[in-house]
Amino acid sequence: MGRISFPTNDIDDQVLIKSDGFPTYHLAVAVDDHLMEINYVLRGMEWLPSTPKHILLYQAFGWDLPTYAHLPLLKEIGDTKKLSKRMGSVSAVEFLAEGYLPEALLNFLMFLGWNPGTEKEIYSLEEFIKDFSIDKIHKTDLVVFDRDKLSWYNGYYIRQLSVPDLWKKLVMWANEFGASLAEGDFDQEYVLKVLSLVQDRMKTFKEFVLLTKYFFEAPKVDLLMLNKQSTSPQRSQLILGSFQEMYRSVEKGNWQTENLDTISHQMIAQKDFKPKEAFMTLRVAITGETATPPIFEILSALGKDEVLSRLDVQKNEGP
Secondary structure, X not given: OOOOOOXXXXXXXXXXXXXXXXXXXXXXXXXXXXXXXXXXXXXXXHHHHHHHHHHHHHHHHOOOOOEEEEEOEEEOOOOOOEOOHHHOOOOHHHHHXXXXXXXXXXXXXXXXXXXXXXXXXXXXXXXXXXXXXXXXXXXXXXXXXXXXXXXXXHHHHHHHOOHHHHHHHHHHHHHHHOOOOOOOOOOHHHHHHHHHHHHHHOOOOOHHHHHHHHHHOOOOOOHHHHHHOOOOHHHHHHHHHHHHHHHHOOOHHHOOHHXXXXXXXXXXXXXXXXXXXXXXXXXHHHHOOOOOOOHHHHHHHHOHHHHHHHHHHHHHHOO
């Protein structure tokens, strides 16, 4: 903020020691910083009015002054007041519990009120230490705490991990914060396959369960949503019946993504089904969702028996 001066007549008298002998904050912080040999005090703008009191204390004790810098406070998007927990998580531990990676949180925090003056957005701690300078801190009262940007950072760091490493971190997170990953009794090869299909869609660890639940248990399909994918309930059943009949004839050794893709497109062309109606009807019937990873990768992962079982359920529940 540059050099700032305060008329001493405007500084109110401050209680330094309570009647019970306990020091107040202003005395304690000055003594504590001195004893710890703090040479830079960086804190929020809200502490600017207290700074002259602390300087007077340093001078009264005959101590060398630290360098003071005051940082912009954080606010939610569209708000005019500083960050508040009434709007969501505000502490590091809360963000970790929600499934944010420490490196993503750190990278995000680096850019709150500071900018290197380049287009670079991905910073390690070592790079930040190398490039950081106080003169690049924004001189403003409030900086936006953009939670969507934090999620973008977290998604980026999740995508950089190998699938086995991502699973290890997921398990560690679940154990630390008491989360259930819903993987049940499935073998690790299957779990890693499922994780590979949703890794690009994950923004936090918490989303793993939401994005993968249909891989671990058959969904309860909303029939209204299912039938909306085609022109009528009867046509939806015709589409599902056609897929079921074709998939029954596929040898388990040929139950692979590429083959399922090829024969499915051949079948809908022969039956004169539109690709969107056919594959969206299939997607909803198998997963209960309208937005998923590629449908043929899902079919391949689930296996022939499970796919036929789910199609059979929807056939039985149809008109």
